[in-house]
Amino acid sequence: MSQDPTPLASSPLRQHIGRTSAPRTVEIDPGHIARFAEAIGDPNPIYRDEAVARAAGHPRIPAPPTFATALRPNDVRQGLDIDWSRILHGEQEFRYERPLYAGDVLTLTHVLRDVYEKSGKSGVMDFLVLDIEARDPAGVLVYVGRSVVVVRRLGEDGNKPQGGR
């Protein structure tokens, strides 16, 4: 009912900062690139026809700039106490050391980098900073995908906020 005057209780997820998933190795399939391009409404034949890609100077079919999101690691959030219906995607960044192409073999790890909490107009929210690191078979970093996801805490309606005392 009344506003809690005490400082924000830190998220119990904080204890998992640094947690890293088991690596998962994937190979980029050209058909997957084509389906992804279709889903984002991109008709560019460069994603569907290797001859077109080569004519444009690519060694193989390139991946669209956000295709890395379709390469899924073992999810480090598995097994954590997270209500998936209360999650929103806050931010995303991809940093590529080189372009991605069909046929690339990548080993993905998922790391929980940070957890912090903020109070906003819709209540208390926990922010999770998650990195996906992708390396080639030689161990060279190919890209980092960083997500910030927001978990709205329960509260106000009689439920104790997660992490409340």
Added chain:
Amino acid sequence: MHRHLHVGDRLPPHVNAPIERSQLVRYAEASGDSNPIHIDEDFARRAGYRSVFAHGMLSMGFLGRFLSDSFGPAAVRRLHVRFKAITWPGDVITCHGEVTGVSEKDQRQVLELKVWTENQDATVTSEGSATVVLHQA
């Protein structure tokens, strides 16, 4: 033609087709994002939303396409987006971009851009920045 881009120049905006629920299903499949809030009407309503809504990553995908149309997919080396407002079925998302920096590295031109998406009401639904490396300076 990109060699003539300067700070303050804007890319021609790109208007995407209206968001359809079937597109959300296709995006969920292609991206591997299985969150039912984007495809299951009942689930979305139980979670307190008026309907399913688009993956933020779909709008980021639009921005990626917007940049690759101008510069090619291999040129986009960094893309960062903050999701600001929910995108609903039927919304028409337009991509915008403005050059904020031009430099040269290893004889290649490097562009920094501010990028954002707006819906049909001119509400900014996502905003961020990109780094694009062109082949020749």
